[in-house]
Amino acid sequence: MQRVTPFLWFNNQAEEAVNYYLSIFEDSRILTKTRYGEVGPGPEGSIMSIDFELQGQAFVALNGGPHFTFSEAVSFVVNCETAEEVDHYWEKLSAGGEKSHCGWLKDQFGVSWQVVPTLLPRLIGDANQEKAQMVMAAMLQMQKLDIVALQTAYDDA
Known part of the structure; x- marks a missing residue:
């Protein structure tokens, strides 16, 4: 496991962003997707986070809302x-x-x-x-x- 992993906070475009990055960088992949449950805070069933790799570098993308840019x-x-x-x-x-x-x-x-x-x-x-x-x-x-x-x-x- 990578000790330090960049964590990217998106409003609600995490999946779109990850797919975009995967289309640009060869040898890249989605590792896991986590969805919000009934307690939220996002809509139930929507993507909460995606663990992915770009050419061996691990990242996490989060749909965390508009609080940070x-x-x-x-x-x-x-x-x-x-x-x-x-x-x-x-x-x-x-x-x-x-x-x-x-x-x-x-x-x-x-x-x-x-x-x-x-x-x-x-x-x-x-x-x-x-x-x-x-x-x-x-x-x-x-x-x-x-x-x-x-x-x-x-x-x-």
């Missing part, structure tokens, strides 16, 4: 090896949501994601601060992160 203070990072992966996750996760900057977006449910090429931490963490700062400057101008442009900024420094 998501903010950018918590986000999920999707590490991408290729430009094709960046494109895939950027387009799928932002559909119906909101694209931001530096690889950040909100999906249609308000959950924040960062779609990040795996080479980015290596480039901005380079011992050569001139190269690292050129990559940072390039990244700060981007919405979706562009692997070729980031590498070019590094190489040109």
Whole structure:
């Protein structure tokens, strides 16, 4: 069992959100569904929570009502090896949501994601601060992160 599991509080769209995430991430699945009983607080028989996995990472989605909403203070990072992966996750996760900057977006449910090429931490963490700062400057101008442009900024420094 995973020791720490992200727990996502939805108003009443937990099942819709889980199915949406499963359609985007391969090797993902629903583990269990729990329904509200006659004592509630949700409507009897409706989904209370869903335990699910996205590529081996466990999550719980709860239909908890309108009391809480998501903010950018918590986000999920999707590490991408290729430009094709960046494109895939950027387009799928932002559909119906909101694209931001530096690889950040909100999906249609308000959950924040960062779609990040795996080479980015290596480039901005380079011992050569001139190269690292050129990559940072390039990244700060981007919405979706562009692997070729980031590498070019590094190489040109």
